[in-house]
Every structure is written in C-alpha cells, then in structure tokens.
Amino acid sequence: MEIAMESVPAVEAEKRLNLFERYLTVWVGLCMVVGVALGTWVPGLVETFRNLEFAEGSHINVPIAVLIWLMIIPMMMKVDFASIKSVGKRPKGLMVTLFVNWVVKPFSMAFLAWLFFRHVFASWMSPAEADQYIAGAIILAAAPCTAMVFVWSYLTDGDPAYTLVQVSVNDLIMLVLFAPLVGLLVAGASSLTVPFMVLLYSVLLFIVIPLVVGALIRVWAIRAHGRAWFEEALLPTFQPVTILALLATLIFIFAFQAENITGKFSHVLLIAIPILLQVYFNSSLAYGLMKVLKVPYSVAAPGALIGASNFFELAVATAIALFGPGSGAALATVVGVLVEVPVMLSVCSLCNRTRHWFPQDVRTEAPFDLTQGREPAER
Numbered sequence: 001m002e003i004a005m006e007s008v009p010a011v012e013a014e015k016r017l018n019l020f021e022r023y024l025t026v027w028v029g030l031c032m033v034v035g036v037a038l039g040t041w042v043p044g045l046v047e048t049f050r051n052l053e054f055a056e057g058s059h060i061n062v063p064i065a066v067l068i069w070l071m072i073i074p075m076m077m078k079v080d081f082a083s084i085k086s087v088g089k090r091p092k093g094l095m096v097t098l099f100v101n102w103v104v105k106p107f108s109m110a111f112l113a114w115l116f117f118r119h120v121f122a123s124w125m126s127p128a129e130a131d132q133y134i135a136g137a138i139i140l141a142a143a144p145c146t147a148m149v150f151v152w153s154y155l156t157d158g159d160p161a162y163t164l165v166q167v168s169v170n171d172l173i174m175l176v177l178f179a180p181l182v183g184l185l186v187a188g189a190s191s192l193t194v195p196f197m198v199l200l201y202s203v204l205l206f207i208v209i210p211l212v213v214g215a216l217i218r219v220w221a222i223r224a225h226g227r228a229w230f231e232e233a234l235l236p237t238f239q240p241v242t243i244l245a246l247l248a249t250l251i252f253i254f255a256f257q258a259e260n261i262t263g264k265f266s267h268v269l270l271i272a273i274p275i276l277l278q279v280y281f282n283s284s285l286a287y288g289l290m291k292v293l294k295v296p297y298s299v300a301a302p303g304a305l306i307g308a309s310n311f312f313e314l315a316v317a318t319a320i321a322l323f324g325p326g327s328g329a330a331l332a333t334v335v336g337v338l339v340e341v342p343v344m345l346s347v348c349s350l351c352n353r354t355r356h357w358f359p360q361d362v363r364t365e366a367p368f369d370l371t372q373g374r375e376p377a378e379r
Contacts, residue, residue: 039258076214136332
C-alpha cells in the first residue's frame, strides 16, 4: 500500500449516517419507554422471560443470548483476518490503538468508576449499588468496539483497510484478555467476586462462537459466490436482522430493569458521568499520541474512535451473564448504549475539524463503503 504525502483534498460530499445510526439514541430511548412500560404493566410476563436461563443459576438468559448472537454474528462476518498481514507496513497507528485499548482504557475506567461511585457519588447510592455500577463500567470499557467503528471511520474519512486491521487485531486480543481483565479489575475496584467460569462461558458464548460462525460464513460465501455477492447481497440481508435484534434486546433489558430505572433514574445520569469522562480521555490520548508520532490523519482518526467507543452488545451480554438482567451492572452497560452515538459524533466532529494537524495520505485502494462494511475488491 503506497502512500503519497500531500495536502488532502476537501471532502467532496458530506458523509452521513443512515436513518437508524443517526437516531440510535432516539431508538434506544423509545426502547427504554417500551421496556419500562412492559416491566411495569405486565411484570408476570417479564418475569417469565427473565427466568428463561440455559441452566439454573447461570444468569445466561436464553432470549437475550439468541438476540445477541443475531447481532454479533453479522458483525463478525465483516472482519477479514487476512488483512492483518499488512500491519507491518504502518505499525505505529495500530500500536497506539492497542496501547490505549488494552493498557489504558480498562484501568482508567476502573479508576474513574471507583472514584465516582465509591466516593464522589457515595451519598446517592449504597455500597452494593456502587459495586454493581463499577463492575458494569469495567465490563463496558474492556470490550473495544467492533461494528460501529466502521461507521465512525467512514464519517472521518478514515483509511478503511487500516481500520479493518485495527478491528481484526482487537477481536483476536479480546479472545485472550477480556476475561482476565474483567475478573482482575472488578475484584480490585469493588467488593464483588467474579465467577471466572461464568466469565469464561460468556467469552465462549458471545465472542468465540460468533467469531467462528461469522468467519465460516464469510469464507463459505466468498468461495461459493464471490466477494461481490457477499458484500452486496449477503451482508445487506443481515442488516435489518441486526437492527431488530438490537432493539428487541434493549426492550428486554429495559423491561428487566424497569424497577431500577423508575426508582433510580438519577442513577442513570450519575452512571453516565464517568463513562463520558473515560470516552473523552481515551480518545484524546489516542489522538494526541498519533499526532506526536506523526501518524497520517486517516489512521489517527479511526484510532482515536476505536479507543473511545465500546462493544456494548458484548458488554451487556456479559453483565447479564455475570450478575443477571436486573442487576446494576447490566444497567451501567445499558447507559453506555444511551451515550454512545451523541458522544462518538462529537469525537468525529472534532477529528474532522483538526485533520490539518496531521500528515495526510492519498490512498490508492478501491472505494470502501463503510456503512455496509465492504472491503476493497480483490484485484
């Protein structure tokens, strides 16, 4: 991949999110209303769904697990691990991303959650509630974003091939580090004990299985029908399924959380504060390190966004598996969904306004439609 360093031309057309992505916070709000209404008006029905678990005491809710798979498998189908072989050509951007995602982000979130929930907000919540919110915030921060990063990269004119490499490497590392990091930090920042086997089952159910299934479908589809069919026919078919599964999952979660939300709405606002702080801190750190290292803008912007956003589908599923669908930990991960889009759009806006801080590169690969998760066609 050859790079010519020169001034980048003005963006020819304004890039936009699709209707669902642009108003994700609105849809989440509507799901909250519907879910809370169901939990309040038909608590018996909601309790029946809440008790549908794979095994007694497992906390792995069957309806939510199925919906999570419907969300995550199409995301994993977009990941091309073959792209990792090109990382040696421009390693600095990836190194910064990995440093922020795995060395800084989980620990900074653990510290901020401990500081705010255990001390700053101590008079507004019980120690048990603080422990739950700390655990949920840590789980959220320990899962780097996978799917929405492609959207943020698109909006900031990021290098699509390099973004794909960053996501692919993060997914591989997540297989190894997610469980031990969550277990270590939750135990260190709260009085909770995380059952490691339950955490391991969560990694198996919500990372390994979707990753393997997604990779197998990808390989089969490209070999049987070609890359064009995979990108232009198969992937778009899954998009409405993913969206509906996400919305249905949120309705279930808010229904399970109805009592917490109606009785502790102020806690939702309090939970959002340390989450917002860690998002802006980590995105600023990644962006600043990219500038110091003179990384091209098209790599620096997506790198900052990967460091800021979270794989909230995995975080929600893990929090439910560990502590139950009505837990404070699950509520904390859901708050991450509420703030995700407006916060990330603000980071995108900042990146677009400061692109002149970085060296620019002109990429020679074929166009990449990030809203559909398409990669450059093989030549």
